[in-house]
Amino acid sequence: MNFNYTEEQLMLKESVRKFSENEIAPLVKWMETEKRTPWDLIKKIKDLGWCGIQYPEKYGGSGNTYVEYVIMQIEMARVYCSTACTISVNGMLGANIMKFATEEQKMKFLPEHLNGDGIGSFAFTEASTGSDPNALRTTCVRDGDEWVINGEKVFITNASLPGLMGIFCKDVEMGGKCTNILIPKGIKGYSIPRIYDKMGMHGLEVCDVLLDNVRVPYENTTGGEAMRGKGFEVLLGSTQIGKLSVCAQAVGMAQAALEAAVKYSKERVQRGKPIAYFPTIQSLIGDMATDVMVAHQAVLATAFKASEGKELASDAARTRLFTSEAVHRVASKAMQVMGAYSYTTEFPIERIFRDAKLTEIYEGVNEIQRLIAAADLLR
Numbered sequence: 039m040n041f042n043y044t045e046e047q048l049m050l051k052e053s054v055r056k057f058s059e060n061e062i063a064p065l066v067k068w069m070e071t072e073k074r075t076p077w078d079l080i081k082k083i084k085d086l087g088w089c090g091i092q093y094p095e096k097y098g099g100s101g102n103t104y105v106e107y108v109i110m111q112i113e114m115a116r117v118y119c120s121t122a123c124t125i126s127v128n129g130m131l132g133a134n135i136m137k138f139a140t141e142e143q144k145m146k147f148l149p150e151h152l153n154g155d156g157i158g159s160f161a162f163t164e165a166s167t168g169s170d171p172n173a174l175r176t177t178c179v180r181d182g183d184e185w186v187i188n189g190e191k192v193f194i195t196n197a198s199l200p201g202l203m204g205i206f207c208k209d210v211e212m213g214g215k216c217t218n219i220l221i222p223k224g225i226k227g228y229s230i231p232r233i234y235d236k237m238g239m240h241g242l243e244v245c246d247v248l249l250d251n252v253r254v255p256y257e258n259t260t261g262g263e264a265m266r267g268k269g270f271e272v273l274l275g276s277t278q279i280g281k282l283s284v285c286a287q288a289v290g291m292a293q294a295a296l297e298a299a300v301k302y303s304k305e306r307v308q309r310g311k312p313i314a315y316f317p318t319i320q321s322l323i324g325d326m327a328t329d330v331m332v333a334h335q336a337v338l339a340t341a342f343k344a345s346e347g348k349e350l351a352s353d354a355a356r357t358r359l360f361t362s363e364a365v366h367r368v369a370s371k372a373m374q375v376m377g378a379y380s381y382t383t384e385f386p387i388e389r390i391f392r393d394a395k396l397t398e399i400y401e402g403v404n405e406i407q408r409l410i411a412a413a414d415l416l417r
């Protein structure tokens with residue numbers, strides 16, 4: 039067992055950190071105001087190969103593992119979580135294709151998905167499905183060589199941007215079983231009636247999607263005939279990777295909050311000395327540093343397991359539960375350290391506090407993660 043980063047991993051960490059500080063940070067104010075991500079930024083990240091980090095070279099990836107993937111996600115989220123998340127949703131659709139598509143589909147879709155002019159979406163949620171997969175209403179009906187898709191998805195990230203979408207449908211001929219289909223966004227019958235105005239994660243474009251007689255080739259069924267009606271397998275397998283991304287984002291934000299609080303505590307003077315001298319501040323920072331350390335180690339261990347292709351359900355749920363609650367605690371304590379200024383937009387901590395809340399909600403609420411975390415023990 040080796041807990042050290044390799045030379046290559048250290049170089050990756052350094053280059054993502056530099057890129058995030060030099061290229062993402064200056065755009066944050068704009069993204070927070072305009073509530074979107076400039077396409078040029080996504081393109082730059084794609085050109086650096088970071089959308090393909092965890093995929094084999096033969097599919098257009100860089101042949102690394104999920105450990106490198108989480109290193110990239112942590113560093114990006116440390117600067118701006120919305121950008122990390124825009125990229126990670128692409129990664130979740132990539133996991134969908136990589137784990138479940140046929141070899142032919144991987145060769146056809148992955149190189150463009152990882153390197154081309156688009157960013158992926160993963161469309162499961164509907165008005166009634168939230169935490170209840172059986173409430174799926176969007177239908178797919180086979181018509182000769184095509185699928186005809188009808189329905190409405192809600193809260194779909196990146197849906198306003200071009201690229202591929204993996205969509206979960208009720209397969210009418212299969213008695214309503216779930217089937218996953220790959221569709222190009224923006225095709226005839228595809229529209230986005232709403233882009234959400236959110237509490238945080240302002241750089242992330244999250245939309246409702248209307249599907250009105252959308253037609254795609256039948257051969258776009260993820261995994262082909264063998265996977266028809268097995269959409270829930272696709273959902274569970276892909277969201278484990280989605281959860282890993284959320285964990286990495288939580289660690290990146292927690293790290294940023296800790297760094298901000300430490301810096302502030304050394305600079306802010308009260309009663310003639312920096313507040314870092316007060317035991318109450320030391321205690322807050324001690325708690326925060328502990329959460330950051332444990333969360334960081336947990337996410338790397340889960341990423342290592344993901345890279346080995348091991349079953350991830352319990353680990354992903356437990357790591358997600360811990361890291362999301364850890365970043366919540368850390369962001370809140372950082373605000374206590376930084377007092378009134380933390381509540382202003384002069385410091386990034388108020389944004390981190392808002393963005394961090396999402397890690398307890400999306401990719402399955404924490405109440406559901408608790409159930410998954412206990413499931414294998416109670417079987």
Ligand SMILES: Cc1cc2nc3c(=O)[nH]c(=O)nc-3n(C[C@H](O)[C@H](O)[C@H](O)COP(=O)(O)OP(=O)(O)OC[C@H]3O[C@@H](n4cnc5c(N)ncnc54)[C@H](O)[C@@H]3O)c2cc1C
Pocket residue numbers: 127159160161162163167168169170192193194195196236239244396399400401402403404405406
């Ligand atoms: C910014 C953002 C981006 C998103 N991006 C995507 C995306 O790209 N693709 C996508 O498909 N979805 C996406 N989502 C949707 C997200 O994954 C769902 O919102 C999430 O799974 C929770 O569903 P819900 O909000 O409908 O909660 P509900 O299911 O309505 O749950 C509400 C509350 O009820 C409780 N609860 C519900 N069911 C149970 C249960 N079985 N046991 C115990 N308690 C329960 C929990 O406390 C839960 O918090 C996104 C959401 C947001 C906010």
